[in-house]
Amino acid sequence: MSTIVMKFGGTSVATVEKIRKIAQTVKSESVNYKIVVILSAMAGVTNELQSLINKVDFKAPKEADLILTSGEQVTIGLLSMLLKKEGIKSIPLLGWQIPIITDEQHEKGRILNINNENLNKYFQLYDVIVLAGFQGISTHGHITSLGRGGSDTTAVAIASSIRAERCDIYTDVDGVYTTDPNIENKAKKINKLTYEEMLEMSSTGAKVLQTRSVELAMKNNLTLQVLSSFTNQKGTYIVNENELIENEIVSGVSYSKNESKITISGIPDKPGISALIFGLMASNNINVDMIVQNISQDGINANITFTVPNNELDEAKKIIKAKYDELNYSNLSTDTDIAKISVVGMGMMSQSGVAEKMFTTLAKNKINIQAISTSEIKISVLIKKIYTDLAIQSLHDVYNLDKK
Amino acid sequence: MSTIVMKFGGTSVATVEKIRKIAQTVKSESVNYKIVVILSAMAGVTNELQSLINKVDFKAPKEADLILTSGEQVTIGLLSMLLKKEGIKSIPLLGWQIPIITDEQHEKGRILNINNENLNKYFQLYDVIVLAGFQGISTHGHITSLGRGGSDTTAVAIASSIRAERCDIYTDVDGVYTTDPNIENKAKKINKLTYEEMLEMSSTGAKVLQTRSVELAMKNNLTLQVLSSFTNQKGTYIVNENELIENEIVSGVSYSKNESKITISGIPDKPGISALIFGLMASNNINVDMIVQNISQDGINANITFTVPNNELDEAKKIIKAKYDELNYSNLSTDTDIAKISVVGMGMMSQSGVAEKMFTTLAKNKINIQAISTSEIKISVLIKKIYTDLAIQSLHDVYNLDKK
Numbered sequence: 001m002s003t004i005v006m007k008f009g010g011t012s013v014a015t016v017e018k019i020r021k022i023a024q025t026v027k028s029e030s031v032n033y034k035i036v037v038i039l040s041a042m043a044g045v046t047n048e049l050q051s052l053i054n055k056v057d058f059k060a061p062k063e064a065d066l067i068l069t070s071g072e073q074v075t076i077g078l079l080s081m082l083l084k085k086e087g088i089k090s091i092p093l094l095g096w097q098i099p100i101i102t103d104e105q106h107e108k109g110r111i112l113n114i115n116n117e118n119l120n121k122y123f124q125l126y127d128v129i130v131l132a133g134f135q136g137i138s139t140h141g142h143i144t145s146l147g148r149g150g151s152d153t154t155a156v157a158i159a160s161s162i163r164a165e166r167c168d169i170y171t172d173v174d175g176v177y178t179t180d181p182n183i184e185n186k187a188k189k190i191n192k193l194t195y196e197e198m199l200e201m202s203s204t205g206a207k208v209l210q211t212r213s214v215e216l217a218m219k220n221n222l223t224l225q226v227l228s229s230f231t232n233q234k235g236t237y238i239v240n241e242n243e244l245i246e247n248e249i250v251s252g253v254s255y256s257k258n259e260s261k262i263t264i265s266g267i268p269d270k271p272g273i274s275a276l277i278f279g280l281m282a283s284n285n286i287n288v289d290m291i292v293q294n295i296s297q298d299g300i301n302a303n304i305t306f307t308v309p310n311n312e313l314d315e316a317k318k319i320i321k322a323k324y325d326e327l328n329y330s331n332l333s334t335d336t337d338i339a340k341i342s343v344v345g346m347g348m349m350s351q352s353g354v355a356e357k358m359f360t361t362l363a364k365n366k367i368n369i370q371a372i373s374t375s376e377i378k379i380s381v382l383i384k385k386i387y388t389d390l391a392i393q394s395l396h397d398v399y400n401l402d403k404k
Numbered sequence: 405m406s407t408i409v410m411k412f413g414g415t416s417v418a419t420v421e422k423i424r425k426i427a428q429t430v431k432s433e434s435v436n437y438k439i440v441v442i443l444s445a446m447a448g449v450t451n452e453l454q455s456l457i458n459k460v461d462f463k464a465p466k467e468a469d470l471i472l473t474s475g476e477q478v479t480i481g482l483l484s485m486l487l488k489k490e491g492i493k494s495i496p497l498l499g500w501q502i503p504i505i506t507d508e509q510h511e512k513g514r515i516l517n518i519n520n521e522n523l524n525k526y527f528q529l530y531d532v533i534v535l536a537g538f539q540g541i542s543t544h545g546h547i548t549s550l551g552r553g554g555s556d557t558t559a560v561a562i563a564s565s566i567r568a569e570r571c572d573i574y575t576d577v578d579g580v581y582t583t584d585p586n587i588e589n590k591a592k593k594i595n596k597l598t599y600e601e602m603l604e605m606s607s608t609g610a611k612v613l614q615t616r617s618v619e620l621a622m623k624n625n626l627t628l629q630v631l632s633s634f635t636n637q638k639g640t641y642i643v644n645e646n647e648l649i650e651n652e653i654v655s656g657v658s659y660s661k662n663e664s665k666i667t668i669s670g671i672p673d674k675p676g677i678s679a680l681i682f683g684l685m686a687s688n689n690i691n692v693d694m695i696v697q698n699i700s701q702d703g704i705n706a707n708i709t710f711t712v713p714n715n716e717l718d719e720a721k722k723i724i725k726a727k728y729d730e731l732n733y734s735n736l737s738t739d740t741d742i743a744k745i746s747v748v749g750m751g752m753m754s755q756s757g758v759a760e761k762m763f764t765t766l767a768k769n770k771i772n773i774q775a776i777s778t779s780e781i782k783i784s785v786l787i788k789k790i791y792t793d794l795a796i797q798s799l800h801d802v803y804n805l806d807k808k
Contacts, residue, residue, distance in 0.1 A: 073477070074471050
């Protein structure tokens with residue numbers, strides 16, 4: 001019998017009634033498949049736990065992980081109970097019981113190994129394994145968390161490890177949209193998307209799937225489906241490029257307000273400066289996104305602009321200031337009043353004019369572009385935050401995304 | 405350096421502020437001792453989790469244990485964080501990380517083994533081990549709970565295992581009282597009590613300590629102290645009889661409203677009937693307390709009366725009814741409108757007249773006695789529930805417990 005992995009997020013397990021609904025969904029799939037169900041904590045629980053941690057106000061990542069991973073323990077117990085009530089052979093398991101081994105990086109652990117043999121042993125006794133998402137155990141024997149959205153990573157890692165036919169990510173939306181429907185009401189659900197497009201859309205702000213989980217699925221050529229836990233409709237499939245009949249030029253418009261801009265001006269323009277700055281960021285686990293480097297007008301000094309997540313801005317600044325002697329810059333400025341708008345699509349690779357259309361449209365709307373970065377299938381620009389909705393609506397319109 | 409165990413219950417860890425207070429208490433003891441701290445879940449959390457389980461309404465003890473043991477994970481994380489903030493080398497550990505091995509009896513697991521070597525290894529690296537109470541891991545690798553009040557058992561078992569100098573049970577009262585101060589405002593705090601007295605008082609309703617934990621302390625000759633987490637005063641010491649200079653005739657009056665009475669009448673009076681009934685109860689894990697057997701008036705048939713915990717009454721009835729063919733009784737009746745009142749004291753062993761004084765006092769107050777049971781250091785009677793307060797107050801008075 002083939003296996004599938006089904007993952008349900010926090011809003012899908014928010015109440016016992018909702019978990020009862022999940023039990024029905026799992027039951028109907030269990031006719032055809034052996035199943036690993038991955039659950040998050042009840043919506044709101046992780047935030048409540050985080051607020052307890054904030055009250056302590058002391059950085060202790062090992063303890064934070066221990067606290068934050070307690071929420072899934074409740075939901076997996078409840079679902080397994082409800083499945084048993086439906087007559088299904090089910091067992092609830094925690095990360096360390098598989099085990100899902102991670103590195104020692106607390107609060108954003110990376111999975112090193114999953115014990116498949118153990119999973120297979122459980123499948124000899126049970127038809128459904130209900131597994132806590134978001135958590136693993138470090139090689140030193142301490143509970144780790146995989147960071148926000150880590151349950152997606154658990155789901156994809158398990159599905160890849162057991163070569164599941166499919167990994168279904170159930171959520172509170174019924175798929176991936178051409179853009180945020182809260183901003184553009186003409187946004188359409190996308191039926192199929194490539195990993196690459198989904199990656200660009202996640203990393204540029206479409207909060208449906210955690211970036212790491214899409215990377216992992218791509219690496220393992222695992223079919224993902226994003227679908228709603230509340231309707232019984234098909235969702236958005238995320239697949240290999242070969243499985244798409246025709247690539248859309250532009251598949252979607254995404255945005256992010258979670259980044260801040262750092263500009264370091266007047267740095268002596270000599271080799272190794274960029275390596276120094278971004279090496280520092282990397283070794284401190286700060287995720288740098290867009291990078292723009294200019295030679296300044298005097299031709300001697302350079303300016304470097306880049307973006308980091310808002311919550312890492314203070315640390316990034318501190319790190320740069322600490323290296324003042326080596327960097328020898330004249331000015332360090334930051335800007336949190338920015339949004340990143342991106343258009344994404346596989347078809348861009350073979351089509352010209354996509355960028356031009358984007359810049360023209362923004363210009364027509366008097367939206368100033370502060371920085372640009374491109375990949376083969378994406379163009380991102382930084383703009384002032386207040387223009388976010390206007391930019392999204394006008395770009396959604398100009399690429400005819402409502403006509404799909 | 406000697407070790408002590410400090411256990412804090414749910415009301416003592418109800419908020420981050422209260423846990424902060426515990427961190428101070430632990431810090432001051434850590435000057436003189438290596439410490440294992442045992443914590444319960446935040447007050448109310450276990451009840452909330454239980455109500456989620458109740459909503460599912462399906463008996464799945466393995467799952468129930470998994471859910472119920474998630475609460476301690478939060479409190480140990482928070483306390484360990486706060487200790488680290490105070491500069492103390494601390495580590496939070498779950499039951500399975502020691503491991504505390506239990507049998508397979510979910511919802512009331514019994515500890516089979518504690519890995520001391522591991523605890524000692526942790527003590528080479530840390531000064532304080534913050535351990536989740538109430539939980540263990542079965543030999544099959546599933547999380548078990550030790551039942552309500554199980555954190556006391558964890559504390560005493562760990563203290564015995566590492567031969568701690570003392571096990572301090574911090575709670576919301578400042579010691580063991582001669583009776584419930586909410587019923588008799590002249591109740592006095594007892595300074596020292598023997599294990600045997602404490603055992604009789606716990607099992608007859610003084611809810612300060614779980615019976616099993618006192619048994620375990622007695623077996624290991626471990627000094628217990630019951631004290632308040634909110635004041636800085638000494639509490640009640642529970643010690644070996646030899647450590648008491650003089651035994652009180654009566655140490656306290658306790659009560660329980662948590663039992664129901666079952667009467668089976670008209671059973672053929674032949675050998676083996678009691679063994680059959682109580683064998684059935686035992687094999688179904690129903691705790692029978694008082695037992696009274698009478699020959700009925702016809703001299704042929706017997707009546708058996710006994711008490712069971714309220715929440716086991718329905719099951720007990722079901723079991724008896726299922727054996728109707730063998731028991732051949734004429735009537736089965738139950739009564740939930742009862743209270744058990746007990747007077748307890750080591751001095752009873754060598755003093756006569758204690759029982760007589762009890763019966764006379766109750767008679768004077770027109771309180772009818774429905775059943776009597778005695779041990780060397782305790783006399784218990786069943787009465788109608790409405791007389792509970794009156795019985796306690798008059799007995800507390802007649803034994804001069806307010807004069808201690």
